[in-house]
Amino acid sequence: MSATVGPQVPSDWQLVRSGGPRPFTTWREYRGPDDLAYTWQDRPHRKGHGARRGGARPRSGYWAPDRLAWWVAVSFVVGSALFILGAAGSLVPSAFGGDKTAMSLFAEVAYTLGALLYTAAVYGQILESLNEDDRITSDGSSRPPESWRWVGFKIRDLGFVWAFVFLIGAVIFNYETIAALLSTAHLIPEEVGLWWTSLVGALFFLVASVLQTFEAGHGYFPKTLRNVSWWVGAMFVLGSVGFTVGAVPGFSITGSLQAEGEPGASIVKIGFLVGGIAFLVGSWLMLPELGKEMASEQDTDASAEKAA
Template identity: 35%
Template sequence: MTDSLVNLSFSGLGYVTKAVHLLEGGRQKIVTSRRHRKGRGALLVTPEGVHAVSPGFKYPWLHIWAPARLTWWVAVLFIIGSALFSVGGYAITFPQDIPTSLTTGLTVDWVFFIGSLFFTSAAFCQLLESVNAGDSEGLYAEQKLPDSFQWVAWHPQRIGYMASLVQLIGTVMFNFNTGNALINDLNWIQQDILIWTPNMIGCICFLIASRLAFMEICHGYWGWQPGNIEWWITVLNLLGSVGFMISALYSLAVPAGDTSSTFSWLSAFFTFQGGVCFFIGSYLLLPEMFSE
């Protein structure tokens, strides 16, 4: 079936996030950047309504198993990583509710470090997902399908790719941040250089990536789509990134004797809040896979 490209939608930064094709009989095929990247296919607009070219499951919330799809691994790895950050943040924020053996500094630091490794694994899978999106159906200039699975590519014209790349950089910074926190006997200057600085860089990367993902969904700087599961995923990730940033701001090390217990509590609380937001957003990636 032949079709003609009749409209392109751009986000505020100039990225193409939606392509509308005119089909025979006055129908339209709508291809969006995120749906294409997630392998969910296009939307078909007919006089009867909007339908997915590749229909989803009747009850997408009940389907959670699809290990053959890279998107599934992205969701599962992010779920585990964000769960560990939530547990670590909760253990520091509300130590009275946690067994003493889990609230020691070394144990909690390991929880964060392992969680950061899951974050990085998920972000890497997410980048591979974008790299291997294949035929863009009018979204981008190149239309050639990759001959084989690609591990490395450069697609700066794709907003989803840039969001995934920036988030991967952020997760690597969290690896340094949480890994260096395992080092004993650091003075406050060393803590700021080895722990706080990569933490801040990682949080900035997460904010940028979350903002790009939000713009990808809204096809602009702002949008209100509470009936769209994709919108809720990006909103929750944005809230999680804001929580992590606030946590980082309160975690700046200062000379001995000047540390505020309130600042330490707030840092732990917003780590917990950010982790919970990321956990819910990560879970929603599963029903998104199976929804129409």
């Protein structure tokens, strides 16, 4: 369990100031003996100095398979596309010749695969947090951790906390989507699938996404809207709201808004469609975000090599 927040810096560096949404710290400013300042920011550092394989570094965030952050983004993109596909397919029953069973199977398969990819992506974000390059040298470059960590807790690290909350929601979502798929295929009783778990999972997504915006904006409100990392979180917030709205009819106990009838069924489909689109936009923005941070990392390393 990590007891500190921030990188390991040279002993002759002085911490000048720090900040973030309390009680978390998401940035720190240091000053070295040469009177030069170095600013560490949690998410940008994690993306630019995150887990990676050796070899030549890619120049673009759109194609960087040596980076864990790239696989996280791609998994979210494909998972979001599957949610959109499932919702869109369920809105067009004529595409299945009016066969509601075929339509339902198509939608549930898409939702299940999408939820599994979300789970993999969120676990990847946890691994990013656990394995970021956390040792800063005197020239401002960084060194990777000495050993790979598959599990761990960094309860004072907001980036880890929101990813862990997101993982809980994803696991809950997996239960509902898999149960719904199996019950649609008549492999398990329908009552085994609990609709309310979708709502609970979506609410966990919402909390995690809001915390993500806090980390990216270094506070409860962003200081500037020209922050691609904050827009990633904002799109995830919108996606979570869409999923929450889509899950509400399944939780209805009044009988007036059931998912099996109208308008409940349409609310489910449209909610997941809109949510999937918002998640897709946010996921896609993670690619230029990665490219920006990789470029910053390469500039730092180049300056260090020139100084040497």
